[in-house]
Amino acid sequence: MKYGQNGFDFEQGVDYARLRRDRLERAREQMKKYGLGALICYDFDNIRYITGTHVGEWCRNKMNRYCILPEGADPLLFDPATPSKRDRNPWIADRVHPAVGSMRGAIPQDARMVEDVADDIERWLKEYGVEDKPIGMDIVDIPLIRELEKRNIQIVDGQQAMLDARIIKTPDEIELLKTAAAMVDATYEKIARAIRPGVKENDLVAIANYELYSMGSDLVECINSIAGPRGIPHSHTFSNRMIRPGEIVYLDIMHSYNGYRTCYYRTFVCGKPTKAQEKAYEKALKWLYDSIKAVKPGATSADIAKCWPSAEELGFRNEKEAYLLQFAHGIGMSIWEKPIISRLFSLDHPFEIKEGMVFALETYCPSEDGTGGARIEEEVVVTKDGCEVITKYPVEELISCGLPGCMVY
Numbered sequence: 001m002k003y004g005q006n007g008f009d010f011e012q013g014v015d016y017a018r019l020r021r022d023r024l025e026r027a028r029e030q031m032k033k034y035g036l037g038a039l040i041c042y043d044f045d046n047i048r049y050i051t052g053t054h055v056g057e058w059c060r061n062k063m064n065r066y067c068i069l070p071e072g073a074d075p076l077l078f079d080p081a082t083p084s085k086r087d088r089n090p091w092i093a094d095r096v097h098p099a100v101g102s103m104r105g106a107i108p109q110d111a112r113m114v115e116d117v118a119d120d121i122e123r124w125l126k127e128y129g130v131e132d133k134p135i136g137m138d139i140v141d142i143p144l145i146r147e148l149e150k151r152n153i154q155i156v157d158g159q160q161a162m163l164d165a166r167i168i169k170t171p172d173e174i175e176l177l178k179t180a181a182a183m184v185d186a187t188y189e190k191i192a193r194a195i196r197p198g199v200k201e202n203d204l205v206a207i208a209n210y211e212l213y214s215m216g217s218d219l220v221e222c223i224n225s226i227a228g229p230r231g232i233p234h235s236h237t238f239s240n241r242m243i244r245p246g247e248i249v250y251l252d253i254m255h256s257y258n259g260y261r262t263c264y265y266r267t268f269v270c271g272k273p274t275k276a277q278e279k280a281y282e283k284a285l286k287w288l289y290d291s292i293k294a295v296k297p298g299a300t301s302a303d304i305a306k307c308w309p310s311a312e313e314l315g316f317r318n319e320k321e322a323y324l325l326q327f328a329h330g331i332g333m334s335i336w337e338k339p340i341i342s343r344l345f346s347l348d349h350p351f352e353i354k355e356g357m358v359f360a361l362e363t364y365c366p367s368e369d370g371t372g373g374a375r376i377e378e379e380v381v382v383t384k385d386g387c388e389v390i391t392k393y394p395v396e397e398l399i400s401c402g403l404p405g406c407m408v409y
Contacts, residue, residue: 002175002178003175003179005179005215005216013175014172014175014176014258015172016052016172017091018170018172019052019170019172019173019176020052020091022170022172023049023050023052023165023170023173024050024052024069024075026165026166026168026170027039027049027050027069027161027162027165028069029165030161030162030164030165031069031071031136031161032071033161033164034134034136034158034160034161035133035134036071036133036134036135036136036156036158036161037070037071037125037130037131037132037133037134037135038068038069038070038071038125038128038130038133038135038136039067039068039069039135039136039137039138039158039161039162040066040067040068040121040135040136040137040138040140040158041066041067041069041137041138041158041162042063042065042066042137042138042139042140043138043139043162044059044060044065045259045332045333045334046067046138046162047065047066047067047077048259048333049162049165049166049333050067050069050075051067051075051077051089051092052089052091052092053077053079053085053089053092054218054259055079055080055081057219059080061104062101062103062104063101063102063103063104063139063140063141063144064080064099064100064101064102064103065078065079065080065099065101066078066099066101068121068124068125070124070125070127070128070130071128071130071133072128073128074092074095075092075095076095076096076097076124077092077095077096077097078096078097078098078099078120079096079097079098079099080098080099080100082096082097082098082099097120100113100116100117101113101114101117101141101144102114102117102141102143102144104141105141105143114141114143114144114147115147117144117147118144118147118148118150118151121148121153122148122151122153125153131153132154133154134154134155134156135148135153135154135155135156135158136155136156136157136158136159136161137155137156137157137158138158138159138162139159140155163337163338164338166330166332166333166334166337166338167330167337167338167339167354167357168354168355168356168357169332169356169357169358169381170356173260173332173358174356174358174381176257176258176259176260177260177261177262177331177332177358177379177381177390178381178390179257179258179260180217180255180256180257180260180261180262181262181264181379181390181391181392182392183211183212183215183216183217183255183257183262184212184253184255184262184264184391184393185391185392185393186211186215187207187208187211187212187215187253188251188253188266188393189393190207190211191204191207191208191251191268192268192399192401192408193401193408194207195243195249195268195270195401195402195408196243196270196401196402196403197242197243197244197245197270197402197403198242198243199242199243199402200239200240200241200242200243201225201226201227201230201238201239201240201241201243201249202225202238202239202240204223204225204238204249204251205223205225205238208220208223208225208251208253209223212253212255216257217255217256217257218256218257218258218259219255219256220254220255220256221254221255221256221261221335222252222254223238223251223252223253223254224236224237224238224250224251224252224265225238225249225251226238226249226250226251226372226373226375227241227243227244227247227248227249227250227270227372228241228243228244228247228248228249228371228372229370229371229372230372231248231250231366231372231373231375232366232367232370232372232373233366233373234324234325234364234373234375236324243270243402244270245270245271245402245403246269246270246271246272246274246371247269247270247271247371247372248267248268248269248273248277248280248367248371248372248373248374248398249267249268249269249270249372249401250265250266250267250268250372250373250374250375251265251266252264252265252375252377254335256333259333260331260332260333261331261332261333261334261335262331262379262391263329263331263335263360263362263377263379264360264377264379264391264393265362265375265376265377266376266377266393266395266399267281267284267374267375267376267398267399268398268399268400268401269398269399269400269401270401270402270403271400271401271402271403271406272400272403272405272406273398273400274367274369274371276367276368276369276371277367277369277371277372277374277398278398279367279368280365280366280367280368280373280374281365281374281376281397281398283365283374284363284364284365284374284375284376285363285374285376285395285396287307287308287309287326287363287365288361288362288363288376288377288378290307291304291305291307291308291328291361291363292361292378292380292387292389293307294307295353295361295380295382295386295387296353296382296385296386296387297353297354297355297382297384297385298352298353299352299353300346300350300351300352300353301328301339301341301346301350301351301353302346302347302348302350303350303353304328304341304346304353304361305326305341305342305343305346305347306343306347308326308343308363309326310343311343314364314365314366315366319342319343319344320344322343323342323344324342325362325363325364326342326343326362326363326364327341327342327361327362328340328341328342328359328360328361328362329341329359329360330357330358330359331358331359331360331379332358337359338351339351339353339357339359341359341361353382354382355382355383355384356381356382357381357382358379358380358381358382358390359379359380359382360377360378360379360380361377361378361379361380362375362376362377362378363375363376363377374398376395377391378391378395379391
């Protein structure tokens with residue numbers, strides 16, 4: 001992280017105008033590569049990537065907000081907060097239009113809102129002369145795609161074009177990702193000092209939300225907080241269970257700073273760890289850093305995945321059961337972007353690692369004494385000769401918390 005969160009007149013920081021320009025150009029490049037006449041995006045993160053606009057999370061799954069990026073033209077935004085966008089987003093102010101849609105079918109069908117949206121899309125495609133070309137869409141309601149098909153509009157997969165646009169991060173994107181990670185560094189310090197007998201898993205979730213929003217997070221998407229036997233098997237959620245002495249506690253913090261996410265696990269123990277807990281942690285840490293050492297331009301996802309144990313070694317029936325436990329995934333405006341790395345498919349279908357990719361690597365190991373599991377994760381930026389770890393909270397040893405004589409008290 002090179003810059004502060006706030007801009008100054010005397011230092012160069014994140015250049016948001018450049019960020020918007022660079023992202024739009026990448027989307028255009030991939031649209032051309034895939035032979036698309038236009039991209040129609042309903043995915044919130046794709047809309048933000050293309051238009052540099054945002055609206056509340058309440059709208060994310062309503063399927064009433066979208067953008068159109070026609071070939072050779074600037075994007076059009078269809079947004080429920082039309083007057084606000086015209087007032088506060090000058091780079092797109094004259095290209096913002098109202099958006100209603102069917103609200104995922106909640107509006108009565110005889111109101112013909114789906115037909116209205118299809119009519120609007122058809123009109124704009126004709127306006128730019130691309131109505132006879134393949135039109136890429138990322139996600140879509142079934143009724144809408146049927147209406148577009150009735151108008152002989154050829155809808156094809158637009159997800160891959162957008163994933164490929166977003167896979168290599170610009171310098172401004174990398175700076176925002178580092179800032180988001182730094183906010184989690186600070187949050188883990190508060191959590192380490194809060195872990196003690198009687199504190200509940202959801203208490204730690206509350207602390208994380210408070211700290212992150214206080215530091216400027218625009219979305220705390222999810223906090224996994226898991227203690228003791230709830231860590232075997234991994235439940236991927238949190239409860240109101242109290243933490244007890246001697247229990248392993250692990251958390252995953254997923255939040256967004258100016259649209260850029262984290263996925264960032266750390267493991268602690270309430271009191272002093274048992275030998276079995278230390279062994280589990282050491283295994284998870286070794287698997288993680290062996291795979292990080294494999295990250296460099298020209299390497300493949302197979303080189304990374306082969307550093308991890310098989311599902312059977314961990315007591316699972318197959319790699320599908322163990323999916324997400326020894327894992328890597330792109331980080332950007334979404335929690336999961338390209339590249340996705342898993343023993344399930346990466347050994348047989350390798351993917352080349354390139355400079356400028358940003359992804360998280362995560363490992364898991366259950367404790368042999370049944371008292372919990374170790375879960376660790378680091379985020380890396382692929383550099384010209386290796387990678388840079390951008391998650392900085394200490395990971396070298398299992399951190400003891402919450403009782404006299406522990407490292408954090």
